[in-house]
Amino acid sequence: MAVDELTCGQELAQDAEVPELLGELWEHVATNLAVHAKWVGTATPEAAAEHDCLTHIAREYRSIAAAAERAAAIMRSMADQPAAPHDPARADRPAQARFIRRKIDLQLALADLLVRHADTSRSALAELELDAADV
Template sequence: MADDEQTCGKGLAEHAVVPRVMGELIAALAENLELHLPTIQTSDPAGRAEHAAYEKLIAEHRTIAAQLAAVATHMTGYRDLAMASHDMARMQDPKRVEAFGRYVKLERELVAVLQASVARDQELMG
């Protein structure tokens, strides 16, 4: 097999950037939430509720970030997977084609969401 021949393993490795970067983004969000904690006054019920909410979200975001990092590592590790035979008729299954179309649509939506988020966050930074 030539080095430039596309395989499913190479495809997995190429797409590993998605969960890797998403995991890094989620980890950075957790860090920002954590750094916000000391600013919350916990002397009243609203402050205690906000503090508790942030603590929960920090833990959840860290779990998600770790899982995404692990998935990205696994995907990268499959780069040299031997090429398996595929049923080409099933590759053209409308459900599979539709599912891939949904994935691409969501990629576009994520780009738009991130662009809006970056613009808003840059405003906050001044």
């Protein structure tokens, strides 16, 4: 391993920011879903159905958030792990390259999806703030 090359543990510790932020986002969305469910209430069958679905989705989002937080904690804990030997003869470099290409495609697709959702949220916020100004 080169002197300035990171160990796998160091790389994973640095990458913990991804599940940390995903967990924070999913927890935030879960909170919003729970608030919306409470707002809708259960006074009618339609409201009760929406309430129950939103509550269930919020619970699942919280499960994802908790798993992401646990993964990030484990990743951070690896920062000081010594480098393990990696036998280059055992590496399947073409498979690794395919994996990394697919990972990049998924990362870019997720980034694009999140930007589109953020744009939709911005529009909803602008409408909400406009309506609030009229009150």
